[in-house]
Amino acid sequence: MRILARLLFRLARSRLGRGLVSWGLTYMSFALPVDKLRQTPTLLAFHHPKPAYPLHILIVPRAAIANLSTLAPDNTAFLTDLLTTTQSLIAEFDLERRGYRLICNGGPNQDIPHLHFHLIAEK
Numbered sequence: 001m002r003i004l005a006r007l008l009f010r011l012a013r014s015r016l017g018r019g020l021v022s023w024g025l026t027y028m029s030f031a032l033p034v035d036k037l038r039q040t041p042t043l044l045a046f047h048h049p050k051p052a053y054p055l056h057i058l059i060v061p062r063a064a065i066a067n068l069s070t071l072a073p074d075n076t077a078f079l080t081d082l083l084t085t086t087q088s089l090i091a092e093f094d095l096e097r098r099g100y101r102l103i104c105n106g107g108p109n110q111d112i113p114h115l116h117f118h119l120i121a122e123k
Contacts, residue, residue, distance in 0.1 A: 038085045042078040045085050055093060055121040059085060065115040067106050089119055098123050
């Protein structure tokens with residue numbers, strides 16, 4: 001399953017894959033080969049298939065949102081889900097005690113052209 005997830009992430013960086021990622025998250029998230037932690041009508045949270053930290057969780061909107069600058073401020077359903085999902089993951093993994101970062105990359109630092117957040121912890 002992890003091999004397929006890695007291949008999908010590689011595909012997502014290609015021109016063809018950009019549209020497929022957004023479509024898959026919107027309509028086929030149930031079939032994605034990832035270790036899902038949360039799934040709401042507006043987002044999906046899962047363990048990163050190629051973690052760079054001991055705890056590395058991706059939080060991804062199911063709608064096609066290219067990056068943070070294109071996220072509409074009135075998208076309250078996603079923003080509410082993002083906040084409550086992140087808070088529940090912080091509690092579940094005891095991150096308030098351990099320490100954590102919530103990261104959103106943009107511009108050339110954003111590997112996949114679909115908005116996503118990294119919830120990471122060192123320990």
